[in-house]
Amino acid sequence: MAGRTTAEPATRRRGNTRAEIQHAALSRFTDQGYDKTSLREIAEDLGITKAAVYYHFHSxxxxxxxxxxxxxxxxxxxxxxxxxxxxxxxxxxxxxxxxxxxxxxxxxxxxxxxxxxxxxxxxxxxxxxxxxxxxxxxxxxxxxxxxxxxxxxxxxxxxxxxxxxxxxxxxxxxxxxxxxxxxxxxxxxxxx
Amino acid sequence: MAGRTTAEPATRRRGNTRAEIQHAALSRFTDQGYDKTSLREIAEDLGITKAAVYYHFHSxxxxxxxxxxxxxxxxxxxxxxxxxxxxxxxxxxxxxxxxxxxxxxxxxxxxxxxxxxxxxxxxxxxxxxxxxxxxxxxxxxxxxxxxxxxxxxxxxxxxxxxxxxxxxxxxxxxxxxxxxxxxxxxxxxxxx
DNA sequence: GTCTATACGTGGATAGAC
DNA sequence: GTCTATCCACGTATAGAC
CATH class of the missing domain: 1.10.357 (Tetracycline Repressor; domain 2)
Structure with a gap:
C-alpha cells in the first residue's frame, strides 16, 4: 500500500541523502509502522543500499x-x-x-x-x-x-x-x- | 516495565490455558505493543513453552x-x-x-x-x-x-x-x- | 559516499517424543 | 496438552573494497 515513487527519479542529487532518508522513513513509519519498516525498504525507496543508510545514521x-x-x-x-x-x-x-x-x-x-x-x-x-x-x-x-x-x-x-x-x-x-x-x-x- | 506476576501462582489450572494466553497477550500487547511481544514472553508469563502456545493458537x-x-x-x-x-x-x-x-x-x-x-x-x-x-x-x-x-x-x-x-x-x-x-x-x- | 559480503541474533513456526 | 529440539527467514549491524 501507499505507492512509493519507485526510486525517486529526478529528486536524487548528492548532498541531501540524509534528508531523503528522513523523508522516506517518515512516510514508511507512518504507513506501515516503525517495527514493520526495514532499513532495506528505506534504502530501496532511494535506490541505495542498507549500508549507505548506515553511513548517514548509526542505527x-x-x-x-x-x-x-x-x-x-x-x-x-x-x-x-x-x-x-x-x-x-x-x-x-x-x-x-x-x-x-x-x-x-x-x-x-x-x-x-x-x-x-x-x-x-x-x-x-x-x-x-x-x-x-x-x-x-x-x-x-x-x-x-x-x-x-x-x-x-x-x-x-x-x-x-x-x-x-x-x-x-x-x-x-x-x-x-x-x-x-x-x-x-x-x-x-x-x-x- | 509493567511487572507481570511472574509465572501465575495459583491461577493455573488445566482447561483455561487458552483464556490465560489471551489475557497475558492482551496485557503484553497493550504495554509493549504487538510487534515487540514475542510468543516466548507470553509463554513464560504462564510458565509454559512456545510450543504449548501453538497448540492453542495456530499463529x-x-x-x-x-x-x-x-x-x-x-x-x-x-x-x-x-x-x-x-x-x-x-x-x-x-x-x-x-x-x-x-x-x-x-x-x-x-x-x-x-x-x-x-x-x-x-x-x-x-x-x-x-x-x-x-x-x-x-x-x-x-x-x-x-x-x-x-x-x-x-x-x-x-x-x-x-x-x-x-x-x-x-x-x-x-x-x-x-x-x-x-x-x-x-x-x-x-x-x- | 556507496557498494558487496557477511556475521549475528531473534522470533515465528514445525516435528516428534512423552 | 505440554515438552525439547530444530529449522528457517529476516532484520540489524559491521568490515572492508571501490
Missing part, C-alpha cells in the same frame, strides 16, 4: 530520533512560549491557533507518525519520547493546576483535534483544509 | 485476532442496534451511554490495545481490522449523511473520549471512574 533508532527531534523542537517553542503566559482562556486559544498553524505546516505529519507508533516510541529514551514530553509539558503548561478532570479532557481533545484533524483523520471526509478549519472551530467551543 | 496473529473478535462482537451489537434507530441526537446520546458502559466493562482494555497497535492491526485481514470496522460502521451509523465535517469531528471526539478516557488517558489524573464520568459529560456537550 534505525537514530532515524526515528532525528524525526522526533524535529517535532520536539517545534513543540518546545510553543511550550516555552506558553510557560511565560498566564493560564487564561485567551492564551489557550492562541496556543490552539499556533498549534493548528504548525500542524498544517509539517508538524501534522510528524504527529501522525507519533500517534501511529506509540509503542515504538514508548521504548525509546525519554529525551526523544514525544508522548511523554507533549503529554506532560504541553498539556500541563496551559492547564491550571486546579483544573477539573473534565476540563483537562476538554483541553486534551482540543489539542488532539487540531494536531490530527488535517493529516490523521482523513475518514472524516472533506479536504485537509476543511478538516483543519473544523478542528479549530470545535477546539474553540471545547476549550475551557 | 501469533490468531491470538490478536481472537482478541479483536471479542471487541468486534461487542461493537457489532451496538452498531446493529444503532442501525435500526433514526439518526437523532437522542439516539447518539444513548449510544454514548452504552459505549461508556461497555468501555468500563471490558471493552475499554481492548480499545486501548487497538489504539496502541494501530499499525499492527492495519496489516491484518479486513474482518479483524477494528480500525476499519468501527471507523466506518460505528461512526457512519449514527451520523446523518449530510452532516458537516465539524459535526463528524464532534461525534468522533465524543466516541473517542468515552472509549478511551477510563483506560487510555491515565495522564488526566483522577480515578478511572472520575475519568469515565468526565468523558460522558464532555461527550454530551460535544454531541451534535
Amino acid at each position: 534505525k533508532d537514530e532515524i526515528l530520533e532525528s524525526l522526533m527531534g524535529e517535532a520536539i523542537t517545534r513543540l518546545d517553542e510553543l511550550v516555552s512560549w506558553v510557560h511565560q503566559q498566564p493560564p487564561t482562556r485567551e492564551v489557550r486559544l492562541e496556543l490552539i491557533t499556533r498549534l493548528s498553524a504548525a500542524a498544517n505546516d509539517g508538524l501534522g505529519d510528524l504527529m501522525r507518525c507519533v500517534q501511529v507508533n506509540e509503542t515504538a516510541l514508548a521504548s525509546m529514551p525519554d529525551h526523544v519520547n514525544l508522548a511523554h514530553r507533549y503529554k506532560h509539558e504541553l498539556w500541563d503548561a496551559a492547564t491550571p493546576p486546579d483544573a477539573s478532570v473534565a476540563d483537562r479532557l476538554r483541553f486534551r481533545l482540543a489539542v488532539m483535534a487540531v494536531l490530527l484533524a488535517s493529516k490523521g483523520m482523513a475518514e472524516l471526509g472533506g479536504t485537509a483544509q476543511e478538516r483543519a478549519a473544523a478542528a479549530l472551530e470545535v477546539a474553540t467551543e471545547l476549550m475551557p | 501469533k496473529d490468531e491470538i490478536l485476532e481472537s482478541l479483536m473478535g471479542e471487541a468486534i462482537t461487542r461493537l457489532d451489537e451496538l452498531v446493529s442496534w444503532v442501525h435500526q434507530q433514526p439518526p437523532t441526537r437522542e439516539v447518539r446520546l444513548e449510544l454514548i451511554t452504552r459505549l461508556s458502559a461497555a468501555a468500563n466493562d471490558g471493552l475499554g482494555d481492548l480499545m486501548r490495545c487497538v489504539q496502541v497497535n494501530e499499525t499492527a492491526l492495519a496489516s491484518m485481514p479486513d474482518h479483524v481490522n477494528l480500525a476499519h470496522r468501527y471507523k466506518h460502521e460505528l461512526w457512519d451509523a449514527a451520523t446523518p449523511p449530510d452532516a458537516s465535517v465539524a459535526d463528524r469531528l464532534r461525534f468522533r471526539l465524543a466516541v473517542m473520549a468515552v472509549l478511551l478516557a477510563s483506560k487510555g488517558m491515565a495522564e488526566l489524573g483522577g480515578t478511572a471512574q472520575e475519568r469515565a464520568a468526565a468523558a460522558l459529560e464532555v461527550a454530551t456537550e460535544l454531541m451534535p
